[in-house]
Amino acid sequence: MPENKAEKDRQKSLKELVNALNEDLSREYQAIIAYTIYSNVLKGAKWMSIAAELKLHAAQELQHAMIIADQIDYLGGMPTNSPKPVKLSDKPEEMIRFDLDNETETIKNYRQRVKQAEAVGHYALADQLRKIISQEQEHQHDLATALGIDVPDVFCEGA
Numbered sequence: 001m002p003e004n005k006a007e008k009d010r011q012k013s014l015k016e017l018v019n020a021l022n023e024d025l026s027r028e029y030q031a032i033i034a035y036t037i038y039s040n041v042l043k044g045a046k047w048m049s050i051a052a053e054l055k056l057h058a059a060q061e062l063q064h065a066m067i068i069a070d071q072i073d074y075l076g077g078m079p080t081n082s083p084k085p086v087k088l089s090d091k092p093e094e095m096i097r098f099d100l101d102n103e104t105e106t107i108k109n110y111r112q113r114v115k116q117a118e119a120v121g122h123y124a125l126a127d128q129l130r131k132i133i134s135q136e137q138e139h140q141h142d143l144a145t146a147l148g149i150d151v152p153d154v155f156c157e158g159a
């Protein structure tokens, strides 16, 4: 088969995309674990409504993991079995802060992934990622509201 530079570059970009999606999948696993734990251990009347919210987040993160794993498989990759590490704390504010930081990191990464998916012409994936981003932004907003702060800016760093 003749070597074609454009096709070689595309294959390289696809491989990078699959590797990056596996990082995203690790973050989704991390989110599932964190929300499962935190929603159950948060104590105090002040935190009860956010605890119920976190249970909904856990279920949505599982849906995201399923979508990302499906897309990795579609692109010929093997979905990872490793979550990013989950921090523990006995302080409610800290747990919610960990979640918020993770959501912000996740959104930054997905914004980058939309660009990568479109660069290789994978528009269906880009579309799926956009839907996930809007849910992650809702998560981020719920957490920031519970902490009484503004939503962190994800539009910096060109992301």
Ligand SMILES: [Fe+2]
Pocket: 028, 031, 060, 061, 064, 065, 132, 136
């Ligand atoms: Fe997610």
Ligand SMILES: [Fe+2]
Pocket: 031, 057, 061, 103, 135, 136, 139, 140
């Ligand atoms: Fe999320």
